[in-house]
Amino acid sequence: MKRRSFLRSAGIAGATVSTLPTLINSFTVQALAGGDPRLHAMLEEQDRILVLIQLFGGNDGLNTVVPINNPQYYEGRPTIAIPKNKTLRIHDDLGWHPAMKGFRGLYDQGQLAIVQGVSYPNPDRSHFRGTDIWLTATDADVLGSTGWVGRYLQTLAPGYPTELPAHPLAIQIGTQTSLGLLGSSGTMGISFRDPEEFYRLVNGGGGSAEVPSSEQTDTPAGKEIAFMRNIAKSADVYAQVVKQASDKAGSSTADFPTSDLAGKLKVVSQLISGGLKTRVYLVSWAAASFDTHANQTLTTDPTLGIHANLLTELSEAVSAFMAEMQAKGHHERVAGMTFSEFGRRVAENGSTGTDHGTAAPLFVFGSQVNGGVYGANPNLQDLDAIGDMKMQHDYRDVYASVLLQWFGVPSTQAQQLLYKDFSTTAPSIFKALPTSVEDHQRTSQMFLTVAPNPAAHVVTVRANVAQGSNAVLKLSDMRGKVCGTAILDGWTGVGSIDVSHLSEATYIVTLEDGPRTTHTFVNVSR
Amino acid sequence: METLQIRTTPLSLEDAVHLLRRATYHPTYQATKALVGLTPSEASAKLLADPVPPQPDLAWANTVPNLQDFAANARLWPEMQQWWMSRVLSVPHVHEKLVSMWHNIFTSDYINVYIAQWLLNQHKLIRSNATSYATLAEKMVGDPAMLRYLNGELSVKGRPNENFAREWFELFTLGIGNYTESDVLEAARAFTGWRINGVQGVYSRQLADTGTKTILGKTGSWDWKDVVRITLESDACCRYVAKRIIKQFVEFYPTDEVVSNLQKIVRDANYDMNVILQTLLSSEYFYSSAVRGALIKSPAEMVVGLASVLGARGVQPAYAVATMTKLTQEPFYPPTVEGWKGHHAWITSSTFPQRQRFAEAFIDGRQAGSSAKLLDADGKSLTPDVVAMAKQLPDADDAVKLVANMASLMLAVPVTKKQLDVLLDIMLAGAQVYEWNINSPSATQRIKFLLQAIVRMPEYQLT
Known part of the structure; x- marks a missing residue:
């Protein structure tokens, strides 16, 4: 197989494809862990994955998470409201659509967060504008040109696409490239439907011909050529990596339904199980749409119909995916989030459907998620002029939760990525990052306490060191650069390092006591 | 400028x-x-x-739609796709580009519309009004496929369905930012009153909301025609x-x-x-x-353009449809009501290599991703006669000039000297420039090498 043929044929052989080692929080496992398998394992745990599920069309939140005791809900929806006794219990005033059995299962296990009333100021009711706002994480009146995920991934690989990480940073299962994955120098992700097919496409070329690329120019055509060269380059580099992961994955344990969405999440699960270090996956329906203007439910049974079918597909696919992750032992480093450009109007229209609305619930799932309902039941008496719900959470609050709590991004950087500070309104959706001693008992038995964590000025370590030894404490940043050292008191096992001059980030604490070396993390935050 | x-x-x-x-x-x-x-x-x-x-009609064009039998309708969809593509493949007229453009503005898809006759009639409506946007926009309001696609037929006075009204402003006529939410609500009222009867859109004033409305700042007892007029005047x-x-x-x-x-x-x-x-x-x-070269070719431009420039007549419309589908432009099936976004959206890490594989195989008379021969409608092998194609160009017996002329014809951007040198090497495949002979038996393979190298270039994706 001519692995390089696509690269050559795209006229980019002259470009350097310097494949960096796997990226983890913008440093490399290999460089840092060296020969230490325990640190390696610890860093791998840090390698967290986000699976985004887009519900294009505007999901009807009220019929997904039903306010079962709200008279306005039933008055506004005489035909399509889900009867209280058909819902699956969330709490006394809230019930799942009966199609959401899988979500209910995750919720009951404390692995699913329902964030109520998610929207943004001056919500847009256009599918396309609304989707762009959600993907770019901008205010409603700002036309963004890059995606929030793309911007985050760019911080992990500042040299992209000149320097490509060894594994793709983001993968979209399908044939589109989402605006959400767009960084300032093009897409940070790749897209394909099937790893095998992708590999064949990239490597199936007949020619070994190598036509050099024309010089990059600032003309529109020159920009398009550069755009295509970058895509060709990442396709060439990643087709093989992706196939290897897919081949290595082995068969699935979980019973994936045969639906479009489940098939895509199955591919994601295989890539994760096969060891791919991709940070973000994006999946969506190929054709189906949540745009339920008409025939949202059957007129004879409001629990059945187009919307029920979509929710069934969503719920079953996610449930199978999480079961598979659990079975393969990856559940602790995988979290998922749904999003949709808007919810739907409270009152039904005359076509057994609902028109475009505003705020709606959003779901975050995973074993590291603090399950529960965030926010109050929707207030259907306090609607806007058009009859739509007011927001409780800005969608960027949830993005901030993901960045800060799941990916461990420092708050100053999260603020840059989201253009505003959402750290104070970000709900605590995720369990704490494994930065504490407790989280790393098995890899860091020498540490007793690392406090405070997060630290603002001084971090003090207490460790279990040999009496009278001169154990050395080192603090290094995520690129491995040492930024502080201290000698531990040989009798008390206590040492302190000044961190007041360090920028907000996660740092590695290394303890060297004679032949023993161990590591843990500390966050610097102010 | x-x-x-x-x-x-x-x-x-x-x-x-x-x-x-x-x-x-x-x-x-x-x-x-x-x-x-x-x-x-x-x-x-x-x-x-x-x-x-003129275009010969499909045999079932004027038959009564079968509203019950899904399979009976579904069988007609590929026929309709191929019928359209056979037209695009054979008619080198501006009209076909206009038809494509209007389809990408006044979208519909066969899954949502379901009834093939309705979609076919919409296509014909576009075809016969392709040179007048004003007429087309007005007729689109009561078009059965549109009434089905955006729920106009279900929109009722008193509880209107906003689907069509919103897309009317956002995608069909004004673009976002040029209307208000109130305009959507008011227009939705004015667009009530339409039902589908057989293959006709029928408007009933009794069913329509003809009360006072304000549309784009103008107030009156507007009906759907007034909305069209007010919109198009803006x-x-x-x-x-x-x-x-x-x-x-x-x-x-x-x-x-x-x-x-x-x-x-x-x-x-x-x-x-x-x-x-x-x-x-x-x-x-x-x-x-x-x-020049500032646009990325659509899959239709890619497929039809290549067949055409190579003089490969008789490409099966079904093959064109299948290839376009793989390249994410299935006829009568845009991804959303916005249509195909086009340009950058055509090129992904999957579709770019897929375009290259299609084009190299086509030059070789093969189907993409397989060794199977491409066949024409009569079942005969369809291998482009690349020598005949090259011989049309001036000085085809001069290797240097042939490569330069071929590049000018095939590529929308000027090629560099370095690129021409490499393309020349590829065509000569080890021979010397003076040894080039267009009439030699090996010329076929060498011109294929040249063409395949050209279609693999990112530059070839531009138009």
Whole structure:
């Protein structure tokens, strides 16, 4: 197989494809862990994955998470409201659509967060504008040109696409490239439907011909050529990596339904199980749409119909995916989030459907998620002029939760990525990052306490060191650069390092006591 | 540059093929040569004045739709797709580009519309009104496929369905930012009253909300026709149409200035596409070097253009449809009501190599991703006669000139000296320049190598 043929044929052989080692929080496992398998394992745990599920069309939140005791809900929806006794219990005033059995299962296990009333100021009711706002994480009146995920991934690989990480940073299962994955120098992700097919496409070329690329120019055509060269380059580099992961994955344990969405999440699960270090996956329906203007439910049974079918597909696919992750032992480093450009109007229209609305619930799932309902039941008496719900959470609050709590991004950087500070309104959706001693008992038995964590000025370590030894404490940043050292008191096992001059980030604490070396993390935050 | 001033310099070969790439699906050498030396105005007039050949109807075009049997309808969908593509494959007229453009504005898809006769009628509506946006927009309101696709048939007085009204403003006429939520609500009221009867959209004043409404700042007892009139009278509508035309025919990111200039022409022409295109396609702007190669080919342009330039007649429409589908442009099946986004959206890490695999295999007379021969409609092997194609070009017996001429014909951007040298090496495959002989038996394979190298270049994706 001519692995390089696509690269050559795209006229980019002259470009350097310097494949960096796997990226983890913008440093490399290999460089840092060296020969230490325990640190390696610890860093791998840090390698967290986000699976985004887009519900294009505007999901009807009220019929997904039903306010079962709200008279306005039933008055506004005489035909399509889900009867209280058909819902699956969330709490006394809230019930799942009966199609959401899988979500209910995750919720009951404390692995699913329902964030109520998610929207943004001056919500847009256009599918396309609304989707762009959600993907770019901008205010409603700002036309963004890059995606929030793309911007985050760019911080992990500042040299992209000149320097490509060894594994793709983001993968979209399908044939589109989402605006959400767009960084300032093009897409940070790749897209394909099937790893095998992708590999064949990239490597199936007949020619070994190598036509050099024309010089990059600032003309529109020159920009398009550069755009295509970058895509060709990442396709060439990643087709093989992706196939290897897919081949290595082995068969699935979980019973994936045969639906479009489940098939895509199955591919994601295989890539994760096969060891791919991709940070973000994006999946969506190929054709189906949540745009339920008409025939949202059957007129004879409001629990059945187009919307029920979509929710069934969503719920079953996610449930199978999480079961598979659990079975393969990856559940602790995988979290998922749904999003949709808007919810739907409270009152039904005359076509057994609902028109475009505003705020709606959003779901975050995973074993590291603090399950529960965030926010109050929707207030259907306090609607806007058009009859739509007011927001409780800005969608960027949830993005901030993901960045800060799941990916461990420092708050100053999260603020840059989201253009505003959402750290104070970000709900605590995720369990704490494994930065504490407790989280790393098995890899860091020498540490007793690392406090405070997060630290603002001084971090003090207490460790279990040999009496009278001169154990050395080192603090290094995520690129491995040492930024502080201290000698531990040989009798008390206590040492302190000044961190007041360090920028907000996660740092590695290394303890060297004679032949023993161990590591843990500390966050610097102010 | 962007004043839409008419260019007077006669067309060079590169100019002529640029015009054909943008205005038609068939940028062949023969057609190009016929335009060289004409002034831009003469060339556009010639293309626009060409009679549109009649199209034989589908056998079931006038049959009664089967509203119950899904399978009976589903069988008609591929027939309809192939019927359309057979037309695109065979008719080198501007009209086909217009039809594609309108389909991408007034979208529909066979899954949602379901009834093949309705979708076929909508296609014919577009076909017969492709030169007048104003007429087309008005007729689209009561078109059965549209009434089904955006729920107009279910919208009732008192509890209107906003689906059509919103897309009317956002996607069909004005573009976002040029209407309010209140306009959507009020227009939704005015668009009530439509039902489908057989293959007809039927409007009933009794079922319609004819009460007082305010639409785009104008208040009255408006009905659907008034909404159409008020919308089309607005400058925003002229601007939106102007921008869509530029994005289709010239470049994807036009300046506000050039859009404003075309907007005036759209207004003066009262949306007559012949008038608008005659000006646009004759302008200095259209021929400026900045816009050459500034667009990415759609899958239809990719598939039909390659077959056409190679002189491969008789490509099975089903193969064209299948390839376009893989390249994410399945006829009658846009991804959303917004249609295909086009340009960058055509190129992903999957579709780019897929385009290359399709094109190299096609040159070799094979189906993409397989060793199976490409067959024409009669079941005969369809291997492009690349030697005959090369021999049309001047000086085909001069290897250096042949490579340069082939690159000019196939690529929308000028190639560098270095690229030409490599392409020459590829064609010669070890032989010396002076040994080149177009009549030698090995010429076929060597020209194939050349063409395959060209279609693999990112430059080939541009138009």
